[in-house]
Amino acid sequence: MSTRRDLLTALIALAAAPGLGVVAAPFSDLDRDAVRRIGQAWRDSHPGATSRTLSARLFPTGRGPEALPALRAAVAADFRAGRLFVHRGWRLSDTEGALFALLAMEA
Amino acid sequence: MAIIDARTLPDASPLEADMVIIGGGLAGITLARELAGGPLKVIVLESGGLEIEPETQALYAGSCVQKADGAKDRPLDSYPAQSRIRALGGSGHVWGGKCGPLDPADFAERPWIPYSGWPVTRAQMQDYYDRACDLLEIDRFPLEWPTPTDQALQPLALDDEDGFFPAPRVFTRISGRTDKPAFDRFRTQFAEAPNITVYLYANVIRIRREGDVVTGLDVACLDGKRHTAKAARYVLATGGIENVRLLLASENLGNRHDLVGRFFQGHLTYSNDSDTQREGSTFAASRAAPLDLYATAQRFEPHCVIGAGLPAQKRMKTGNFTATLFRANFSNADATVGADTQTLAKTATKLDQGQEQSNLLGFFAMTEHFPNPDSRITLDPSQRDALGMPRVRLTWVHGRKDHEDLERSIDGLANALGASGEGRLCWSLRRDELLAVSSASRHHMGTTRMHRDPRQGVVDSNGRLHEARNLYVAGSSVFPTSGIVNPTLTILALTLRLADHLKSEKKAA
Ligand SMILES: Cc1cc2nc3c(=O)[nH]c(=O)nc-3n(C[C@H](O)[C@H](O)[C@H](O)COP(=O)(O)OP(=O)(O)OC[C@H]3O[C@@H](n4cnc5c(N)ncnc54)[C@H](O)[C@@H]3O)c2cc1C
Numbered sequence: 001m002s003t004r005r006d007l008l009t010a011l012i013a014l015a016a017a018p019g020l021g022v023v024a025a026p027f028s029d030l031d032r033d034a035v036r037r038i039g040q041a042w043r044d045s046h047p048g049a050t051s052r053t054l055s056a057r058l059f060p061t062g063r064g065p066e067a068l069p070a071l072r073a074a075v076a077a078d079f080r081a082g083r084l085f086v087h088r089g090w091r092l093s094d095t096e097g098a099l100f101a102l103l104a105m106e107a
Numbered sequence: 108m109a110i111i112d113a114r115t116l117p118d119a120s121p122l123e124a125d126m127v128i129i130g131g132g133l134a135g136i137t138l139a140r141e142l143a144g145g146p147l148k149v150i151v152l153e154s155g156g157l158e159i160e161p162e163t164q165a166l167y168a169g170s171c172v173q174k175a176d177g178a179k180d181r182p183l184d185s186y187p188a189q190s191r192i193r194a195l196g197g198s199g200h201v202w203g204g205k206c207g208p209l210d211p212a213d214f215a216e217r218p219w220i221p222y223s224g225w226p227v228t229r230a231q232m233q234d235y236y237d238r239a240c241d242l243l244e245i246d247r248f249p250l251e252w253p254t255p256t257d258q259a260l261q262p263l264a265l266d267d268e269d270g271f272f273p274a275p276r277v278f279t280r281i282s283g284r285t286d287k288p289a290f291d292r293f294r295t296q297f298a299e300a301p302n303i304t305v306y307l308y309a310n311v312i313r314i315r316r317e318g319d320v321v322t323g324l325d326v327a328c329l330d331g332k333r334h335t336a337k338a339a340r341y342v343l344a345t346g347g348i349e350n351v352r353l354l355l356a357s358e359n360l361g362n363r364h365d366l367v368g369r370f371f372q373g374h375l376t377y378s379n380d381s382d383t384q385r386e387g388s389t390f391a392a393s394r395a396a397p398l399d400l401y402a403t404a405q406r407f408e409p410h411c412v413i414g415a416g417l418p419a420q421k422r423m424k425t426g427n428f429t430a431t432l433f434r435a436n437f438s439n440a441d442a443t444v445g446a447d448t449q450t451l452a453k454t455a456t457k458l459d460q461g462q463e464q465s466n467l468l469g470f471f472a473m474t475e476h477f478p479n480p481d482s483r484i485t486l487d488p489s490q491r492d493a494l495g496m497p498r499v500r501l502t503w504v505h506g507r508k509d510h511e512d513l514e515r516s517i518d519g520l521a522n523a524l525g526a527s528g529e530g531r532l533c534w535s536l537r538r539d540e541l542l543a544v545s546s547a548s549r550h551h552m553g554t555t556r557m558h559r560d561p562r563q564g565v566v567d568s569n570g571r572l573h574e575a576r577n578l579y580v581a582g583s584s585v586f587p588t589s590g591i592v593n594p595t596l597t598i599l600a601l602t603l604r605l606a607d608h609l610k611s612e613k614k615a616a
Contacts, residue, residue, distance in 0.1 A: 026457045034450035037443065072458055072528065079525035082518070088385045088444060089535025090451050091521035096458070 026068070027099075032107050039104030041087050042097030054102040058095065071095060110195075110298045112156075113309035114328045122306065122336040124150040126609070127324060128344055129311045129353070131155075132197020133595060134581040134602045135344035136294050137242065141606035143300035151298075152309040152326060152336060154345075155194030162329055163193045166310065166492045167349075169499035175542040176507035183547065187499055190549035191346050195307060196294035198346070198549065200283035204407075206596040207276045208236045208248045212417035212427060213475075213590035219424045222370065222478035223588050226559050226568035232600055239599035243279035244289075246409075259399040263392075263413065263530075269523035270419030273400060273411035274429060274592070285407075309334070312494050314341070314357040314578070321578045327494045340609065344581040344602075347371075347551025351484045351584065352499050354555070354565075361555065361565050361574045368484040370556050372589035373503055374548035377513065377541060378471035383441040385535040390432055391452035392466040392530040393459035401432040402468050414591070415516055419523075426475035427591040428516035430532075435469035451531065459528035472534075474513045476552075476589050479504055484554055503547075510541055550594045555584040569608045570601065581605055 043049055058074075059067050078084070078093035085097030113120075126142070128135045131153030142149050155163045169187035172180050191198045209229065216224030233250060240247045252275055254262065262273040280286035281293050298305045306326075313325040321341050326334040343350050351368040354360045361367050378388035392398055403410045415428040439445040452465040476482075482504035486497040521532035536544060558564020561573035566585050572578045581602045583594040590597075 026461075027454065030453060031446050031450045034443070034446040038447060038450065068458070068461070075458055076526045076528065079522040082522065084518075084521075087451065088447055089533040090386065090391075090448070091518065091525065091532050091534070092451065092455075093525055096451075096454060099454070 027103055030103070035100055035107060036104045038087055038097070039100040039102070042085055042101045046098075046101070049098070049101055051102060051105040054098050054105070058099055058102060071099070110295065110305045110307060113306040113326065113334060114330050114332055116332065116334060118332050120334045122150055122326070122334055124148040124304070124336075124338045126150070126340045126342065127152060127336050127338040128342045129324065130197070130343070130345035130349070131195045131294070131305060132344060132346060132582075133199045134598050135342070136196065136297065137599050137602040138342060138344065138581060138606050139303055139305075140242070140297040141603060142609075143297040143303050145302060145610070147302060149303050150336060150338065151303070151305040152311055152324070153195050153305060153307050154310045155192075156307050157195055159192055159194050159200060162493070163308075164188060166494065166496070167191060167193055168492065169490075169501065170487065171501040171503060173503045173505070173542060173547070175505040176510060177539050178542040181542055183503075186547065187348060187501060190547075190551070191348070195305065196283060196290060199281070199290060199294065202282050202284070202595065203593075204279040204282040204285055205276055205593045206240075206243060206245055206279055207274060207592040208232070208600070209590040209592055209597050210274065210414060210416065210427060211250075212420055213588060215417060217420065217426070220426055220477060220588070222556075222563075225587050226557060232604070235600035235603045236596065238603050239596050242599060243281050243596070245277050245279045248275060255400065259397055261396075262400055262411070263398070263524070264527055265523050265529060266527045268418070269519070269527070270416045270422060271413050271520060271523055272416050274414035275409065275411050276592070277409040278407045310494055311336070311345075311353060312356070312496055314343075314353060314360055316357075316360060316575055319574060319576050321575050329493060340577045340579070342579045342581055342605070342609075347554055347582055347584040348484055348499055348501065350580055350582060351554045352486065352496065355486050356496055360578075361572045363574055364562050366556065366563075366565050368554050369480045369482070370478045370553040371482045371484055371501065371503060371551070372476040372478060372553040372586070374473055374476060374550050374589065374591065375505070375545040376471050376473055376548065377536065377545050378469070379536050379540075379544050381437075381439045381444055383444065386439075386444055386448050386533045387535070388470050388472070389437070389448065389533040390430070390468045390470045390524075390530055391448070391455055391533070392468060393456045393462070393528055395456070395462050395464035395466060398432060398466065398468065402434045404434070413520065415519070419519060423515050423519040425512045425516045425519070426477060426588075428472065428474050428513070428520070429591050430470045430472055430520055432468045432470045435467075437467055448533070455531045459530070470532075472513065472517060473591050474509065474516055475591050476505065477509055477512070478553055478556070478588055479506055505542065510538055513541065514538070548593075550583065550589070552583040552586040552589045552594060555580050556587045557585040558587060570605045579605060579609070
């Protein structure tokens with residue numbers, strides 16, 4: 001079992017991990033069609049979203065090494081607040097939905 | 108002393124003892140084993156023979172319909188006969204042997220669950236659970252389950268505040284299906300004690316009483332012979348459905364407050380497979396390491412399920428809930444469903460743990476069936492068995508609260524997994540599909556519920572009928588609430604508790 005403090009420590013460790021410096025990189029190997037489908041499903045309920053607004057929401061301080069832990073924290077906060085995006089039954093955080101939408105737009 | 112075929116006795120034989128145990132299933136046998144070698148002369152009256160026989164089994168036939176809020180009724184008429192076995196050893200002939208204790212939360216009075224609360228706590232049950240484990244030759248379940256040290260057995264690192272925990276389950280070999288010789292020893296050896304006599308093919312068809320004292324039993328054999336049995340004390344241990352049938356057929360014995368047969372609780376298991384539109388019940392674990400603690404390589408190995416402890420229940424305003432994980436091969440009729448699943452899982456893993464490899468598992472969900480007076484067993488006087496006993500009619504009801512509870516629990520677990528970076532849950536079942544996809548356990552609980560107050564329970568906290576001072580009930584019919592674990596370990600633990608009570612009562616007398 002872990003506490004929120006453990007989680008924070010893990011997030012800090014994650015931020016320091018090598019190879020995750022640029023946030024786009026970890027997601028570059030995803031199935032593009034699947035990303036498009038999932039991203040589109042999220043956009044269907046967020047028709048006003050643009051790549052600019054999404055980028056500003058997901059990467060407010062740029063896509064440097066700190067971005068992944070920040071995303072991770074946003075995901076956790078979504079789950080805590082019940083801000084969910086449901087795709088084919090999968091309970092995802094709204095942040096993940098937005099991320100798929102942005103990745104689809106940028107693909 | 109012996110195992111005797113009641114059909115070989117002269118007609119109208121009077122059987123006499125200090126105590127008669129009605130029913131030689133796992134509960135009745137456990138009690139008899141405890142009393143074996145002691146000062147009390149004990150008779151066990153068992154309906155069946157040593158093995159399963161169709162004529163005896165047919166005595167169980169009845170009707171059953173499952174009802175759920177917003178769903179089409181599901182007839183399950185074969186259920187009463189197919190969900191238990193009528194032979195010495197009872198359903199122990201076929202049970203899976205899966206064991207675990209009820210959780211502390213199951214015994215607690217939970218204000219958001221009407222009729223919840225046992226007159227005994229989990230801590231008070233510990234000694235009895237230990238003894239039940241010893242009987243079934245399995246490891247004991249301490250109140251605090253130690254965290255395993257093996258890396259592959261590390262529990263999911265869920266936030267303590269979420270209140271989900273790994274709840275252990277193990278399997279005993281004492282089952283006709285697993286180790287027949289061991290099961291045979293369990294169900295027959297005790298009868299070698301000089302104070303025990305087991306009568307086979309001896310169906311109790313009526314409990315006679317005068318005022319609040321049971322005065323005797325009518326016993327019938329399928330070949331037409333009739334006997335009587337008399338004792339100072341009686342224990343009814345014919346299973347969660349038949350206990351009701353016998354009481355109601357004995358001029359409504361114990362039913363002054365219209366409780367006998369009500370509150371039937373049975374566990375349902377929910378999961379679905381994928382189709383062309385949606386993924387099935389799937390858990391994407393964000394850690395790459397296998398989750399051996401939960402999803403073992405072989406069936407029937409000790410494992411844990413993800414359980415909802417009291418803090419989780421309090422927070423979500425739900426009852427008990429478990430998710431049982433299992434290894435599965437994922438292949439979808441529509442490749443896009445599978446591709447989406449892989450992509451979602453991969454992304455979650457990268458976000459959660461900075462890893463590449465996720466771990467897909469299947470799961471099924473179970474929720475506590477809330478006590479509901481409309482979920483009940485009644486008798487159908489127009490339908491009778493070969494001995495003239497009215498057949499049972501089971502109306503198994505899941506109310507709106509049961510399904511809301513399931514959905515809230517699924518959401519709660521999904522949120523806990525996501526928030527702690529341990530994974531994502533897929534649950535694609537709509538409310539109106541739940542009953543149709545569920546599968547029914549063979550756990551029959553709640554129909555002679557235990558409560559200190561005679562207006563709220565059929566038996567008192569010792570298992571004694573409120574309405575008859577020398578009749579006790581053993582088995583899962585006395586459970587006030589159903590929890591979610593398989594019930595038999597608790598049946599045995601409560602029976603051992605009853606045995607101690609009966610012994611001390613004798614001493615006091
Ligand atoms: C296929 C299957 C799998 C199961 N798997 C599990 C599992 O993995 N884990 C778990 O915890 N539980 C499991 N169960 C449930 C478990 O078998 C029961 O909880 C347990 O056997 C109940 O024991 P009992 O003695 O109370 O009742 P029973 O086993 O029903 O025994 C009652 C006995 O009373 C006798 N009897 C009935 N009526 C009369 C009468 N009028 N006169 C005289 N005798 C009578 C019967 O012949 C029988 O021997 C399973 C059940 C089935 C059918």
